[in-house]
Amino acid sequence: MTVSQETLDEIALSRAEYEAVVDRLGREPSQLELGLFGALWSEHCGYKHTKALLRTLPSSSDRMLVAPGAENAGVVDLGDGLAVAMKIESHNHPSAVEPFEGAATGVGGIIRDIFAMGARPIALLNSLRFGQPDGARTRYLLNGVIGGISSYGNCIGIPDVGGEIFFSNAYKGNPLVNAMCVGLIENGRVASASAKNPGDLLLLVGADTGRDGIHGASGLASRTFGEQAELRSAVQVGNPFLEKVLIEACLEALVLPGVVGLQDCGAAGITSAAIEMAERSGMGLRLYVDRVPRRELGMTPYEVMLSESQERMLLAVTPGHEGPVFELFKKWDLDASVIGEFETGSNVSIFDEGILASTTPIVALTDAPEYILSNQKPQWLTTLQNADLSKVPMPDTSPAETLLRMLAAPNIASRFPLYRQYDYHVQTNTVIEPGGDAAVLRLKGSKRGIALSTDCNGRICFLDPNVGTVIAVAESCRNLSVTGAEPVALTDGLNFGNPETPDVQFQLTESIKGMSRAAEAFGIPIVSGNASLYNESAGKAIFPTPIIGSLGLLEDVEKHSTVGFKSEGDVIVLLGSESVWDSTDGLAGSEYLDFVHDRVEGQPRIDLDLEIRVQSVCRAAVRAGLVLSAHDVSDGGIAITIAECSIIGGIGATIDESPAAGGLRWDAAMFGESQSRIVVTVSADRLSDLLALAATEDVPATVMGTVGGDALSFGDMFTTPLATAAEAWKTGFSAATSD
Amino acid sequence: MRFGIVVFPGTWSERDTNHAISGVLGQEAEYIWHGDDKIDHFDAIVLPGGFSYGDFLRCGAIARFSPVMEAVRAFADRGGPVIGICNGFQILCESGLLPGVLMRNDHLEFRCIWTDLKVENSSTMFTSAAKQGQVLHIPMSHGEGNFQADSATIERLEGEGQVVFRYADTNGNVTPEVNPNGSINNIAGIVNGRGNVLGMMPHPEKACEALIGGTDGNVIFSSMIENIVNSLA
Ligand SMILES: [Mg+2]
Numbered sequence: 001m002t003v004s005q006e007t008l009d010e011i012a013l014s015r016a017e018y019e020a021v022v023d024r025l026g027r028e029p030s031q032l033e034l035g036l037f038g039a040l041w042s043e044h045c046g047y048k049h050t051k052a053l054l055r056t057l058p059s060s061s062d063r064m065l066v067a068p069g070a071e072n073a074g075v076v077d078l079g080d081g082l083a084v085a086m087k088i089e090s091h092n093h094p095s096a097v098e099p100f101e102g103a104a105t106g107v108g109g110i111i112r113d114i115f116a117m118g119a120r121p122i123a124l125l126n127s128l129r130f131g132q133p134d135g136a137r138t139r140y141l142l143n144g145v146i147g148g149i150s151s152y153g154n155c156i157g158i159p160d161v162g163g164e165i166f167f168s169n170a171y172k173g174n175p176l177v178n179a180m181c182v183g184l185i186e187n188g189r190v191a192s193a194s195a196k197n198p199g200d201l202l203l204l205v206g207a208d209t210g211r212d213g214i215h216g217a218s219g220l221a222s223r224t225f226g227e228q229a230e231l232r233s234a235v236q237v238g239n240p241f242l243e244k245v246l247i248e249a250c251l252e253a254l255v256l257p258g259v260v261g262l263q264d265c266g267a268a269g270i271t272s273a274a275i276e277m278a279e280r281s282g283m284g285l286r287l288y289v290d291r292v293p294r295r296e297l298g299m300t301p302y303e304v305m306l307s308e309s310q311e312r313m314l315l316a317v318t319p320g321h322e323g324p325v326f327e328l329f330k331k332w333d334l335d336a337s338v339i340g341e342f343e344t345g346s347n348v349s350i351f352d353e354g355i356l357a358s359t360t361p362i363v364a365l366t367d368a369p370e371y372i373l374s375n376q377k378p379q380w381l382t383t384l385q386n387a388d389l390s391k392v393p394m395p396d397t398s399p400a401e402t403l404l405r406m407l408a409a410p411n412i413a414s415r416f417p418l419y420r421q422y423d424y425h426v427q428t429n430t431v432i433e434p435g436g437d438a439a440v441l442r443l444k445g446s447k448r449g450i451a452l453s454t455d456c457n458g459r460i461c462f463l464d465p466n467v468g469t470v471i472a473v474a475e476s477c478r479n480l481s482v483t484g485a486e487p488v489a490l491t492d493g494l495n496f497g498n499p500e501t502p503d504v505q506f507q508l509t510e511s512i513k514g515m516s517r518a519a520e521a522f523g524i525p526i527v528s529g530n531a532s533l534y535n536e537s538a539g540k541a542i543f544p545t546p547i548i549g550s551l552g553l554l555e556d557v558e559k560h561s562t563v564g565f566k567s568e569g570d571v572i573v574l575l576g577s578e579s580v581w582d583s584t585d586g587l588a589g590s591e592y593l594d595f596v597h598d599r600v601e602g603q604p605r606i607d608l609d610l611e612i613r614v615q616s617v618c619r620a621a622v623r624a625g626l627v628l629s630a631h632d633v634s635d636g637g638i639a640i641t642i643a644e645c646s647i648i649g650g651i652g653a654t655i656d657e658s659p660a661a662g663g664l665r666w667d668a669a670m671f672g673e674s675q676s677r678i679v680v681t682v683s684a685d686r687l688s689d690l691l692a693l694a695a696t697e698d699v700p701a702t703v704m705g706t707v708g709g710d711a712l713s714f715g716d717m718f719t720t721p722l723a724t725a726a727e728a729w730k731t732g733f734s735a736a737t738s739d
Numbered sequence: 740m741r742f743g744i745v746v747f748p749g750t751w752s753e754r755d756t757n758h759a760i761s762g763v764l765g766q767e768a769e770y771i772w773h774g775d776d777k778i779d780h781f782d783a784i785v786l787p788g789g790f791s792y793g794d795f796l797r798c799g800a801i802a803r804f805s806p807v808m809e810a811v812r813a814f815a816d817r818g819g820p821v822i823g824i825c826n827g828f829q830i831l832c833e834s835g836l837l838p839g840v841l842m843r844n845d846h847l848e849f850r851c852i853w854t855d856l857k858v859e860n861s862s863t864m865f866t867s868a869a870k871q872g873q874v875l876h877i878p879m880s881h882g883e884g885n886f887q888a889d890s891a892t893i894e895r896l897e898g899e900g901q902v903v904f905r906y907a908d909t910n911g912n913v914t915p916e917v918n919p920n921g922s923i924n925n926i927a928g929i930v931n932g933r934g935n936v937l938g939m940m941p942h943p944e945k946a947c948e949a950l951i952g953g954t955d956g957n958v959i960f961s962s963m964i965e966n967i968v969n970s971l972a
Contacts (some may be wrong), residue, residue, distance in 0.1 A: 155790045157751025423851045423880045425945045676829045
């Protein structure tokens, strides 16, 4: 073999993969072809280490209009002639190198996936992970990422309605930036990223092509990197104004006669977009690289094919119909050029100035190798899981002080200082704003509404990738259910370390098993997804972080529930547990154990069957108008849940039983994170109706106390003024992230 | 009556404005593309929010050179009602239809929050449905809404009752604590001397239904509708 190791490193192919290329072609690839293989066989485009696992995920549902992987995003039917496209995508590595542009182009990329389906983007969410916010580098990354998301999203007129942010030093060298977009298909017509007939023209529209982002997919996203600075040129630069105009122009173009397909240019640029389009159409393709409008002089065909310049889309247009398409794009001041045509056959032929540069079988390019992962549980994990949590020392602060400390923790404090930097009102559909368990949007012209959430506790997935992922799905659905919405679809953003190591192979395998189990139990499909591997720095992998984006449906959006306690005298009821307070087991993987004791250990658990019944009762109670507020118990345990309900509602609460009642550890009682618990309130005269409803599904329902006053009282143990708790919770985030 | 809603490349509030005016308040509304200059058949013009032309230079600085803005100027000169919201306010200032400038928020961050606006002048055609001193709960969403002008201009605006809205608390107290962007005298909206051109940073079209947080924005559009319908009758 003549190819140098240096060349292979540049395109991130192994020697064995190179040999597989030669084997498939029956010859050595040209330099241009090698670039195509490097891009399409990258982990990012080729899913080499996840394909086999992803096939096992449940993907069928009566509501499914477009199956996962078939197009750029999954599409779900919501009834009333409405359908939504949804997907989550990562931009971790670019954000680690250039946080502002990395995050901004991540948002831009996922929006293109959505409007490529013919959907008008109606919501963005983002799921972020950083190291502890006390370091200068983390602050730089945090400010850059928030600035990038804010600048791109605000400019483009799509509301940013939710998501999460979580700090742990497991993400210190490798932050996670996942963006989710949801789009509404208004006219019932789902677009396809394919051509109809041989002879159809391939049009490139939008931005000119430059040298930015070359090797973005293969370089940044598909290997570990210590040489960040050298890869900076692989980060693209975004222009939200251009994207906004591109959305309007493309949605208008889709109604023109003869416009048969729409595809976004994302990772690996024209290479991936055009070749995948041809494969989907079952046709061959001729590409004329010299017709691609350039931003820079002297670009080679290799550079044009692999550029990841942003804000570009491909259209398939029946010949003879291109005139009105050109006129439309001219109206929007956008370039449109015919850069190729579909043909019968199965090869992609690339021409430059009339000369054939390469002809390659499409199937050889798109059918990337598939690796089967090992599944060996590491011994260190068993040790962590078996840690004796009863030996954890009690904190050196009083219960009241510990509650205030927890309320101000970077992972618990109010995120308002962050999301007030995003426009969450534009499009005037936002019924529940960021800060609730899930965002709720109304759908104009219908009584229906949708709820959206993203969730994943990486710490719990680290302690048990299988159970942790079940919990991620359960929590995401629970966040929908507390608003009253029925979960209908999921999208997954897999963020893991180096898949060539046994520990990460175990984490990936078990995580997907857990996701499958949970999605099947809830009876909802995973309609789209994304995998980002090689997330590690200095040889240390991040926590396994399978982020779950969830979509819920409200038949009547007026009938929804919110977090805040409402009125004096309302009764506080805990659904899902017979005891008010948690036990020592609940400390496993908890925020309290990590934040106060710097320990990540224990065995997380969930009873999936109970979880489903608890959520079902909660939804029924919201629908019946029984519930006045609802908030699930998650990070920080039930004491934090109660405090949040009070702070947000602006009214105090009295819990009757002391957290130390019956000789319990008060810290575990208050801050344990046992699953499947929801705190609801009900007016005193309807309490018996709620308890009866819970009994029909055999769900424990425990009266905890009463809403009212201006303090938080925890039995006879302690009372804290609500204003003090609110101050801790409201200022904690800014205090932790600034000097 | 018929509203014309101007659309520049990069405008994003045109659909929200249309929904409030036609969907909620039942009036006719039509989009006007920035290249059009025939707007005489409209009874009122809205310059909605967004990032016209990407706001590459200064907010609104490129939009003011578009053909439609020549027509809007002529429309306003004839006494036609014009309301500029957020980016539309910025365009009105850049075009000289309103005095002053909108600078970067003093804290340098984009800010999306609900504001409470004290109605300082309820005798304008945009506020006649409100009581003097009434507080309207309306969201804002901008990075450059810090209204500033030279002291002579501020004196004139204050003296002539051209300050229409001020950022206040829920009880109508105007304090530095509730100033969300550094605007001089907490100014959130002003009218021209003739009283037919209003610019405001908060978004009345985003407060048009109880389900999305409130209906106070309708006070402004309803005032316009009532006054224009009466003047046409
Ligand atoms: Mg929650």
